[in-house]
Amino acid sequence: MPVAYALHHVSQETDDTFTLVLEPKDGRSPESFQPGQFSMVWAFGAGEVPISISGDPSDAAHLTYTIRSVGPATRALVSAEAGTSVGVRGPFGRGWPVDAARERDVVIVAGGIGLAPLRPVIYRVLANRNEYGRLTILYGARRPADVLFREELVSWSLLPETQALVTVDSGDLGWTGHVGVVTTLFRHAKLFPHDSVAMICGPEVMMRFVAQELQARGMAQSNIFLSMERNMKCAVGFCGHCQWGPHFICKDGPVFPYSRIRPLLDRYEL
Amino acid sequence: MQTLERIIAEHPFFSELDAQYAQLLTGCASNVRFDSGTYLLKEGEGANEFFLIRHGSVALEIFAPQRKPIIIQTLGAGEILGWSWLLPPYRWRFHARAVEPTRAISFHGKCLRTKCEQNHDLGYELLKRLAGVMGQRLEATRLQLIDVYA
Numbered sequence: 001m002p003v004a005y006a007l008h009h010v011s012q013e014t015d016d017t018f019t020l021v022l023e024p025k026d027g028r029s030p031e032s033f034q035p036g037q038f039s040m041v042w043a044f045g046a047g048e049v050p051i052s053i054s055g056d057p058s059d060a061a062h063l064t065y066t067i068r069s070v071g072p073a074t075r076a077l078v079s080a081e082a083g084t085s086v087g088v089r090g091p092f093g094r095g096w097p098v099d100a101a102r103e104r105d106v107v108i109v110a111g112g113i114g115l116a117p118l119r120p121v122i123y124r125v126l127a128n129r130n131e132y133g134r135l136t137i138l139y140g141a142r143r144p145a146d147v148l149f150r151e152e153l154v155s156w157s158l159l160p161e162t163q164a165l166v167t168v169d170s171g172d173l174g175w176t177g178h179v180g181v182v183t184t185l186f187r188h189a190k191l192f193p194h195d196s197v198a199m200i201c202g203p204e205v206m207m208r209f210v211a212q213e214l215q216a217r218g219m220a221q222s223n224i225f226l227s228m229e230r231n232m233k234c235a236v237g238f239c240g241h242c243q244w245g246p247h248f249i250c251k252d253g254p255v256f257p258y259s260r261i262r263p264l265l266d267r268y269e270l
Numbered sequence: 271m272q273t274l275e276r277i278i279a280e281h282p283f284f285s286e287l288d289a290q291y292a293q294l295l296t297g298c299a300s301n302v303r304f305d306s307g308t309y310l311l312k313e314g315e316g317a318n319e320f321f322l323i324r325h326g327s328v329a330l331e332i333f334a335p336q337r338k339p340i341i342i343q344t345l346g347a348g349e350i351l352g353w354s355w356l357l358p359p360y361r362w363r364f365h366a367r368a369v370e371p372t373r374a375i376s377f378h379g380k381c382l383r384t385k386c387e388q389n390h391d392l393g394y395e396l397l398k399r400l401a402g403v404m405g406q407r408l409e410a411t412r413l414q415l416i417d418v419y420a
């Protein structure tokens with residue numbers, strides 16, 4: 001059964017993407033979550049959709065989601081006003097390997113909305129800075145106006161032992177950052193592939209090319225993790241809606257080691 | 271102070287280059303710097319140079335009628351700029367503007383072509399390296415075309 005939350009506030013990130021902060025209506029704390037887990041978020045009257053939690057895992061009072069408006073349910077969610085009731089089930093799924101990454105460098109590669117499910121990893125690493133090695137964030141978006149979490153990206157890039165690089169596919173003349181697809185950022189990143197864990201989220205084609213690039217730079221497949229955000233319904237492995245080869249994305253994923261899913265990812269259509 | 275020959279040999283584009291080739295190439299090279307906002311080259315102009323970028327950042331721009339100009343790529347330290355000097359009609363196909371103060375080694379295109387014609391081993395070495403970069407750029411362009419973040 002969904003738990004009732006109230007929309008505390010919404011902030012606009014880009015043309016079509018908004019961050020929603022929810023708080024439980026009954027005043028209790030939301031269930032704690034692992035970075036990379038998702039909830040089934042219910043927009044009353046418009047349906048229930050899986051959305052990754054994009055907020056700080058140490059925030060015991062709120063649940064935060066960053067949502068791109070693509071259809072009826074996501075449109076209803078992003079256009080809701082403060083105080084609106086929203087139903088939430090979860091958290092569900094296997095998240096990012098934040099524990100296994102301790103003592104090692106963390107390399108985050110995101111495209112478009114894919115930075116949202118990875119933001120909790122960044123918060124976790126920064127809150128426990130001496131437990132991790134270097135943090136590298138490589139982020140690609142279509143245009144400068146599509147870059148999510150701009151101010152945070154700038155503030156992360158100024159931190160010690162942290163590199164945050166942003167690139168866009170094409171820029172206007174006012175853009176002074178990188179231009180080129182996200183894989184072109186690897187040339188500017190200080191990576192130690194043998195002692196790093198990489199976490200990738202974005203459209204599948206992007207993740208495939210990023211995983212190939214990381215391997216070409218010497219990273220083992222078992223240290224590369226991807227989030228497969230294909231669509232799902234029940235979120236608990238019953239309905240089969242999100243079955244992908246032998247895996248159910250909702251309970252075996254959404255985060256998978258590349259070594260396990262590579263054969264599926266390289267196939268054209270499944 | 272680093273000699274020009276050493277700077278060339280230490281640039282990633284020329285990594286592990288035979289010392290005799292570095293020496294030959296140095297004869298065509300000079301140190302250049304560009305303030306932020308200045309153009310290294312402009313579309314349609316004669317392509318007489320090849321740049322090894324040492325510091326800074328350069329934006330490649332395309333202007334299309336009735337559309338806003340766009341930056342299609344940026345290049346930074348350790349990368350190279352330009353291969354139109356290699357093949358006729360030796361004209362640039364885009365603008366390149368320094369977006370940060372930029373330092374580079376500039377090679378005179380005709381001088382390079384002459385050396386490559388005289389010494390085909392050098393020419394083949396240079397072409398192999400250029401082909402590698404062209405391959406990477408072609409792949410990056412393909413990814414841009416399929417709009418990977420859609």
Ligand SMILES: Cc1cc2nc3c(=O)[nH]c(=O)nc-3n(C[C@H](O)[C@H](O)[C@H](O)COP(=O)(O)OP(=O)(O)OC[C@H]3O[C@@H](n4cnc5c(N)ncnc54)[C@H](O)[C@@H]3O)c2cc1C
Pocket residue numbers: 038047049050051052053066067068069070071072073074075113116117228229230231232254
């Ligand atoms: C585990 C998981 C985590 C997710 N996390 C987020 C998130 O943090 N933020 C976010 O904005 N979205 C996220 N999504 C995607 C989100 O669930 C879909 O966009 C949503 O279900 C669309 O519902 P709708 O009713 O608005 O549109 P629909 O009418 O259902 O779909 C509109 C269009 O979007 C396409 N679409 C639907 N679902 C997906 C999908 N999963 N991937 C790609 N295209 C899709 C449809 O094919 C259709 O073209 C996640 C999905 C999964 C499976």
